Amino acid sequence: MATVxxxxxxxxxxxxxxxxxxxxxxxxxxxxxxxxxxxxxxxCAGVAPVGCAVFLYNYMNIDMYEAxxxxxxxxxxxxxxxxxxxxxxTYQGDGDLASIxxxxxxxxxxxxxxxxxxxxxxxxxxMTGGQMAPTTLVGQKTTTSPLGRDPEHCGKPIRIAEMLSTxxxxxxxxxxxxxxxxxxxxxKQAIKKAFQAQIDRKGFSMVEILSPCPTxxxxxxxxxxxxxxxNMIPYYPLGTFKEV
Amino acid sequence: xxxxxxxGCEAIAEAAIQAGCRYFFGYPITPQNDIPEYxxxxxxxxxxxxxxxxxxxxxxxxxxxxxGAGARVMTSSSSPGISLKQEGISTIAGAEVPCVIVxxxxxxxxxxxxxxSQGDYFQAVKGGGHGDYRCVVYAPSSIQxxxxxxxxxxxxxxNYRIPVIILADGLIGQMMEPVELHMNPNPVLPEKPxxxxxxxxxxxxxxxxxxxxxxxxxxxxxxxxxxNARYDVIREKEVxxxxxxxxxxxxxxxxxxxxxxxxxxxxxxxxxxxxxxxLVRPITxxxxxxxxxxxxxxxxxxxxxxxxxxxxxxxxEDIRLAVNGIKPVEYMGKGGSVIPSAEDIAERIMxxxxx
Numbered sequence: 322m323a324t325v326x327x328x329x330x331x332x333x334x335x336x337x338x339x340x341x342x343x344x345x346x347x348x349x350x351x352x353x354x355x356x357x358x359x360x361x362x363x364x365c366a367g368v369a370p371v372g373c374a375v376f377l378y379n380y381m382n383i384d385m386y387e388a389x390x391x392x393x394x395x396x397x398x399x400x401x402x403x404x405x406x407x408x409x410x411t412y413q414g415d416g417d418l419a420s421i422x423x424x425x426x427x428x429x430x431x432x433x434x435x436x437x438x439x440x441x442x443x444x445x446x447x448m449t450g451g452q453m454a455p456t457t458l459v460g461q462k463t464t465t466s467p468l469g470r471d472p473e474h475c476g477k478p479i480r481i482a483e484m485l486s487t488x489x490x491x492x493x494x495x496x497x498x499x500x501x502x503x504x505x506x507x508x509k510q511a512i513k514k515a516f517q518a519q520i521d522r523k524g525f526s527m528v529e530i531l532s533p534c535p536t537x538x539x540x541x542x543x544x545x546x547x548x549x550x551x552n553m554i555p556y557y558p559l560g561t562f563k564e565v
Numbered sequence: 566x567x568x569x570x571x572x573g574c575e576a577i578a579e580a581a582i583q584a585g586c587r588y589f590f591g592y593p594i595t596p597q598n599d600i601p602e603y604x605x606x607x608x609x610x611x612x613x614x615x616x617x618x619x620x621x622x623x624x625x626x627x628x629x630x631x632x633g634a635g636a637r638v639m640t641s642s643s644s645p646g647i648s649l650k651q652e653g654i655s656t657i658a659g660a661e662v663p664c665v666i667v668x669x670x671x672x673x674x675x676x677x678x679x680x681x682s683q684g685d686y687f688q689a690v691k692g693g694g695h696g697d698y699r700c701v702v703y704a705p706s707s708i709q710x711x712x713x714x715x716x717x718x719x720x721x722x723x724n725y726r727i728p729v730i731i732l733a734d735g736l737i738g739q740m741m742e743p744v745e746l747h748m749n750p751n752p753v754l755p756e757k758p759x760x761x762x763x764x765x766x767x768x769x770x771x772x773x774x775x776x777x778x779x780x781x782x783x784x785x786x787x788x789x790x791x792x793n794a795r796y797d798v799i800r801e802k803e804v805x806x807x808x809x810x811x812x813x814x815x816x817x818x819x820x821x822x823x824x825x826x827x828x829x830x831x832x833x834x835x836x837x838x839x840x841x842x843x844l845v846r847p848i849t850x851x852x853x854x855x856x857x858x859x860x861x862x863x864x865x866x867x868x869x870x871x872x873x874x875x876x877x878x879x880x881x882e883d884i885r886l887a888v889n890g891i892k893p894v895e896y897m898g899k900g901g902s903v904i905p906s907a908e909d910i911a912e913r914i915m916x917x918x919x920x
Binding site: 330362363364365366368375378382383384385386387388389392395396397398399400401402403404407424425427428431432 | 614626627629636761775778
């Protein structure tokens, strides 16, 4: 019988711990498949974040680091400077990258650090139980914005892809979404381009991925995908913001 | 090699390079800027990498990344900057990654001043960051001793996979002294099969996971047991202490770093005045020379001791724990970067003698 699908060997056999309808599982697989397709498994390392993807090091069949909250780009910098001929990516959520780790991500881009960042934007803190993130939409209810995010009180959501694309050192910056099969395919293509930018030593590369968090959004998986499409994509436009 | 007149910070940087350090990540702060400045010129000449980080927090995490990748790596800073690094130092300790951290102590708390201080003893010796961990802490009292300790610091870090702190006061960094460097253009470094370097699924080396997260209770307990066993070996094997004129002494001065040199002058003044005095100088602040200090104070001749520090009294607590009440131990010093003179120290001993 012909094999129509095979799990990439870049993923381990450890079952994911994610909630039903979570986007992390999809993105883990896309990143692993890209690493396999580019033939860089033996030359690649990754940095797991603090957040729901904290156990990424159990799932990826490559050398891995676990970084403190927000520090993954600095850790990846240390690895890359020691092994400039190897490849490294960070995998970060919106609390990690867009809040506590803004200095690290901005300066990794600013240095043109030859690393790749996978940025999961689900507009909420997942692991700690649904608190407001810098990316939480206006009016969105979270455990620390129980009446909905009030821009007078705590500003409007931050657009990371647009911001990082203004930095000279960034080589490839894109925003994708997981809300449909075509968009998931586009996400994989963007991840591949981001790694290719690193392989070609062009500079810093990042793919921001709009991803559902049904548990903390208080929605069923299907409703969450619809909510992402109806609310997140209008505020966070998809596309490639920079390609050098 | 002939002796060369060098500034402390530059001598430390060159000694690190000769010890095989090829990576430095840091952030400017007075009074230690000569270390990153020196490294920025020298490391590229020896095939290494210097990087000025965006913050102390980033710098120590770059150290974590490079140390976890198997490199000999160092950072340096001064007190407020070392406070910022504590999250990373705790991570590095928990992830069992070797590295060397130089702290050229300045006055605190807060921004304090930029003069020499010993106010970071507690931070370096008792923890600093959160959690249950130790760093090996060397406290040199001269530039030559600092230079001599650098290869040992890197070896200790590698042997025990532990962060090592060089705890020096700003005077060590800023003064110039004749120094003999140990030139070693091709240092032989230990293999680090545990490091992240790219993993071959068909090879024999297990996949590297550089990590301080142990979510299951029994797993964290496993780390703690492993670290504790290692700390016990370090306590047994790595203690360094200098005893100066302590045999048969009547009064024992206790000091580390530059202050210990002033204390040696005080010992000589006292001896000229017919008072037998000695000095115990811990070179490792952790592991602390508890047994050695106790033995000195246990001598029948000893009437008491005086700990002298450029702080409001921090090491004195460990001295008293070591002495364990068998003899009185007094404290002398000031927190605000005021260094007592040899005459003042000798006079204080004379007062204790009269009391």
